[in-house]
Amino acid sequence: MxxxxxxxxxxxxxxxxxxxxxxxxxxxxxxxxxxxxxxxxxxxxxxxxxxxxxxxxxxxxxxxxxxxxxxxxWDWGYSLKLQPNQTVWGILGDKIPITIYENIFSLMISIPLGIGFGILAAIKKNTWIDHVISVMVVICISVPSFVFASLLQYFIGFKLGLFPIVYEPGSTGFAMFYSMTLPIVALALNPIATITRYLRAELAETINSDFMLLARTKGLTEAQATVRHGIRNSILPILSTLVALFTNIMSGSLVIESIFSIPGMGGLMIKSINAIDYNVTQATLVFYSLISLGSILLCDLLYGVVDPRVRVGGKKE
Amino acid sequence: MEANLNKEPILKVNDLVVNFNAYAGTVQAVRGVSFELYEGETLAIVGESGSGKSVTTKAVLGILPKNGRIDGGEIWYHGEDMAKYTEKDFYNIRGKKISLVFQDPLSALNPIMKIGKQIMEALILSLKMPKAEAKARALELMKAVGIPEAEVRFEQYPFQFSGGMRQRIVIAIALASDPEILVCDEPTTALDVTIQAQILDLINEMKAKSNVSVIFITHDMGVVANMADRICVMYAGRIVEVGTADEIFYEPAHPYTWALLSSMPDLDTKEKLFAIPGAPPNMITPPQGDAFAPRNKYALALDFEEAPPYFKLSETHYAASWLCHPDAPKVEMPEILKNRIKRMKEAEEKHGK
Structure with a gap:
């Protein structure tokens, strides 16, 4: 290993x-x-x-x-034009945590919710619950996140006044999370829908498999069989979509960050490209590449953890 | 076998009707099936694909697909009618009193769970056995079904097992809780021939050890000959003939049984192997009379109009064919089959069975 x-x-x-x-x-x-x-x-x-x-x-x-x-x-040079004479690492150091928080939080919301809705839709397949979920999934996948961002800003932020319309710079702890709520939700909708859609399809197929029937005939309840045999087998194929999902959120945050004026990496990258600030641009691009490569590696390792056929089968005796 | 007549059956299925909702209409998969299963016997249910044999046993286990339902009849087991059972009632039966061995061992095991855990799981969750005890029992079962190095195999995954070994595991899982009835749904169909014989021997061996009653579903008459005490021949959702193995093999009475036996390949038959002409009927609109009549060259006019009742041929032997009616014209079974039965009897005498 x-x-x-x-x-x-x-x-x-x-x-x-x-x-x-x-x-x-x-x-x-x-x-x-x-x-x-x-x-x-x-x-x-x-x-x-x-x-x-x-x-x-x-x-x-x-x-x-x-x-x-x-x-x-560990010297990434100086910013040429964006914030002249500041070190690139210094600029990035402020922005990376914000972007990471924002992405991790929306992943943390979207994975459990996506899995939950997916299981629900698969178990209640072809009932009104499944139909409602499916309609929501189609909406969330086909409408881009910046549209949701604007809608959330207008209805929840402006009309209802529940959450701040834009990010409050310099806030920490819960206040930071609070002011980031709307962008996190806007970023999470698409991943939730994606996970739900894949899991529903996978689980609906797994539920009809022979080993689920065997689990029931050997004396497990339907719920036990679904939890112990169905879900783990259907999460397997979804792991590979998680990578796509993560990079998806990352690229989504490019736009979302400017809508909510979040001083994160997305905004920085766009600004640095427009300003022709070589040093900052290359550092942000390296950051995004690292994140993508890292999540691919993590996902491949997770495959081994979840699927013994990958773990044991790959071992050369 | 003769003793069965005096015993109470352990399972009694009475006029069972199972229907499926499909897009094209209601599929009448099982249309009034009745049979008894006695303690310690092997009852074979024989028939071609789509004759309703699997559906019958699925109804007994309460694992019909979501679009299927029991529309009539009773399934008597320990004084209770399982046809009225809810999922919760079946939970107390499945894997505890009645177990199932699947057709395809390659897909019957969870690919990402260790073999040992899959055997132990039901013992722990359903029988509330302590873990250490369950493990001991699982290892004992694995040895009993002939898994070498059971301790090593216990920690392995299904993909590290061959098809035959997996079927042994499925049998071990089915026997884990000492069930009273073991349903084998074509357990050897997916295996190659040499492994088939081993698995059949294993089932017979386990049966001898634990006195479990076996319902054995197959379309392979050769397998039936090795296994069954009694045989039900099913066609188009009905049992057309039932009798002891000897009665079905040596004195078959229904033209469908004749056709089945004639189409069984053997080494001595010189003629071209017999094939039953035509295809089974569409079960959305099953024929009015005897469902086999359109494919039956011996069919009487009455066969097309009215479904035949069961005619009693002996205490244990019944057939649903108008040919068995006392007033029916005398029809002899086909020549091929006659010769074959003669040879089978000779062979049996020679081996002094």
């Missing part, structure tokens, strides 16, 4: 290196110079700025310096 994790981590590292190289080169190929709009700047000043950020050197040398600084000093 440890060897497997080691191999996977190595593969992940190689993937990340490739992404990093591509990102580094590609953002430098974007049209427009960094300091184009600074009109009253002298050539000497400009040269000094370029030299300061090593932008006057060939791209390979820049890449080398960047890698060396990150590896040796």
């Amino acid at each position: 440890l060897k497997y994790i080691g191999e996977r981590l190595l593969a992940m590292f190689i993937t990340l290196a490739i992404i990093l190289t591509l990102v580094f080169c590609m953002i430098r190929m974007m049209p427009g110079g960094i300091y184009d709009e600074l009109e009253d700047i002298t050539q000497e000043q400009l040269d000094a700025l370029y030299a300061k950020h090593n932008l006057d050197k060939p791209i390979l040398v820049q890449f080398g310096i960047f890698i060396k600084n990150v590896v040796t000093d």
Whole structure:
């Protein structure tokens, strides 16, 4: 198992290196110079700025310096334009926790709710409960999250005044969670619907399987059979959708963060790309890549935990 | 077998009717089936696919699919009519008094649960046995059904077992609580022939040890010959002939039984193997008279109009065919079958059974 994790981590590292190289080169190929709009700047000043950020050197040398600084000093460089002369790591350090909270919270809501609704719909298949859930699922999947965000903002935030319309910067603890409620809900709706839909289909099939019948004929109640044999077998195929889900929430948060003015990574990435701030953009992209790769790894490891056929079958004797 | 006549049956099914709701209409899967099961005997229910044999036993176990329902008849077991049972009542019977062995052992076990746990589960949850005791019992069962290295196998998963081994596990699970009745629903159909014989021997062996009564469902007359004390032949949701194994094999009376026996392959028959012409009737609109009449070259005009009653041929032998009526024209069974029965009798005498 440890060897497997080691191999996977190595593969992940190689993937990340490739992404990093591509990102580094590609953002430098974007049209427009960094300091184009600074009109009253002298050539000497400009040269000094370029030299300061090593932008006057060939791209390979820049890449080398960047890698060396990150590896040796955890130095991601300085922000070029967004918040000039601030370290990139300093900027990111403030935003990462907010984005992580927001995503983790909506995952924490959506996984149990999705599983709950999925089980309910499968057990009550073709009854009015199932039909109501199915209609909600279709709505939540087909309507984009920013539409829900605006609706929630208007009805629950503005009309009813239950939750703040926008995020209150600087709040901590429960206050932070409170002011993040609407964006979390907006982000969670789509994942809830996705999990519900997959689980309903899987479980409805598993319930009719022979081993569920055997579980009942050997003396288990229907509920015992469903819980002990049905659910675990149907969660298995859903694990792979969890990765997609997580990256889905992440990309959803790009838009949601700007709607609710949350100072998170999503907003930062968009702003840094618009401002042509190479250093910040590449750091945020690395962050998103790391999250995706990490969740894929986690999901594959979970497969092994849940499914013995993966765990034992993969072992080379 | 003769002793059965004096005994009370352990299970008595009386005029059972099971219908299914389907999109096309109501499927009359079982149309008035009656049989008795005596203690310690093996009752075989034989018939082709769709004749209602599995449905009958599913009704007995209360595991009919959601669109199926018992629309009539009684299932008497220990003085109670199980046809009126609720899911809760069945819970006290299933896996405790009546167990089921499935057709397909590959899909009957939970793929992601350890074998040992699957055997122990019912003992712990349903019989409230302490865990250590349940484990001892599970290991004992695994050894009894012929699993080598039971302690190692206990910790393994179904995918590490062969088909035959899995069927042994399914049998072990079925026998875990010392049931009174074991229902085997085509337990060897999904297995290859050499394994089939082993599993049949195992069922016979377990039966001899525990005196469990067995309902054995199959479409394979060869398997029946090895297993059954008594045989019910089912066609289109009805039992057409019932009798002891000897009576069904040596003195079959219903044309459908003739056809079944004639279509059984053997080594000595020189002619082309007999196949029953046509297909079973559509059970949404079952025929009015004898359901087998359209495929039966011996059918009388009356067979198409009125369903035949059961004619008593001996104390244990009944057949539902107008041919058995005293006024019916004398019809001999087909020549192939006659020869075959003659050979079977000779073989039996030779082996001094």
